[in-house]
Amino acid sequence: MNALPTAQPSTAQSVWLVAEREIGSKLRSKAFIISFAILFVGALALVLWGGFTAQDSSGTPVAVTSDARQYVQDVPGLEVTEAPSDTDARDLVAAGEVDAAIVADAASPTGFTVVAETSAPTNLLLSLSQLPSVEILDPETGPGALGYLAALGFGIVFLMAASLFGGTIAQSVVEEKQTRVVELLISAIPVRSLLAGKVIGNTILAMGEILILVAIAVIGLTVTGQSAVLQGLGAPIAWFAVFFLFGFVLLATLFAAAASMVSRQEDIGSTTTPLTMLVMAPYFLVIFFWENPVVLAVMSYVPFSAPVGMPVRMFLGEAQWWEPLLSLVILIATCVAAIVVAAKIYENSLLRMGARVKLSEALSR
Secondary structure (H helix, E strand, C coil), X not given: XXXXXXXXXXXXXXXXXXHHXXXXXXXXXXXXXXXXXXXXXXXXXXXXXXXXXXXXXXXXXXXXXXXXXXXXXXXXXXXXXXXCCHHHHHHHHHCCCCCEEEEECCCCCCCEEEEECCXXXXXXXXXXXXXXXXXXXXXXXXXXXXXXXXXXXXXXXXXXXXXHHHHHHHHHHHHHHHCCHHHHHHHHCCHHHHHHHHHHHHHHHHHHHHHHHXXXXXXXXXXXXXXXXXXXXHHHHHHHHHHHHHHHHHXXXXXXXXXXXXXXXXXXXXXXXXXXXXXXXXXXXXXXXXXXXXXXXXXXXXXXXXXXXXXXXXXXXXXXXXXXXXXXXXHXXXXXXXXXXXXXXXXXXXXXXXXXXXXXXXXXX
């Protein structure tokens, strides 16, 4: 009796088989597990340290005039100094004796204004039941330390996750070429399904990492009593996850395509170095220019840096409600275009062994 022919898997099945293979191989890798553990322990330690540091038992020193005392009567964590007048309260701020002053202001929607020297204490603003008007005596200095920590956090997470998984995708592609396993794979699975599976598998792992980091941040801030800070970070973190998803797909596809152009592990850098620089650029830009609204605005619309630039701008209150939506549309459009180009490069280069495939050749066939 003749054996029945084995049915070829569908495109969706092929993609998922490759994705499962990618996920399984990473989860069985000791180096991968160790790097995950180090990242998570470091993130938890940072969140707990920042939370406990922010809990100052002495409270935030503020000057309050008699007609504004009612607004801070039930606000915890304050060291209140009575000021005879608005002028005296401002003088205490200018002299550095208090961090801020709260004065009555009939023109303010809340009935009072917070006066600060260079930046209003974030903990004070988050503790107040209503967002008050803020008056800065010396407005030349940019946002405070909390803004820098937020920029640092978004930049580090994006850099580490994108570089870690981008590098593993590139190494996986070249290893399969070097051992000729790829020839067996594409005999059963279409080339584009192989590419899609690799990207989807690593995207699942990367998003899992991001979600775990978000959970660590939420738990850490809640345990340390920083729920007000967590509330301010909620929307930027959610948008960061959305931007990271599409930004990672964009980078992962390009890393796979770049790696397919070489046949040896030692040659990976020759094609992936430009992509590594694109991954590193948002981190250094946000670290050095987090106080520069122009640079952050440009970053928030450039697809490779939008996952970092836009959440930072949202946290600092510099982005309008429609800007994340517009930036996301640009990122998705770029992602689709990159997938089309990368798929062609991958398909034309995957079976070519020996010398590095030139980009013009990979695109021309």
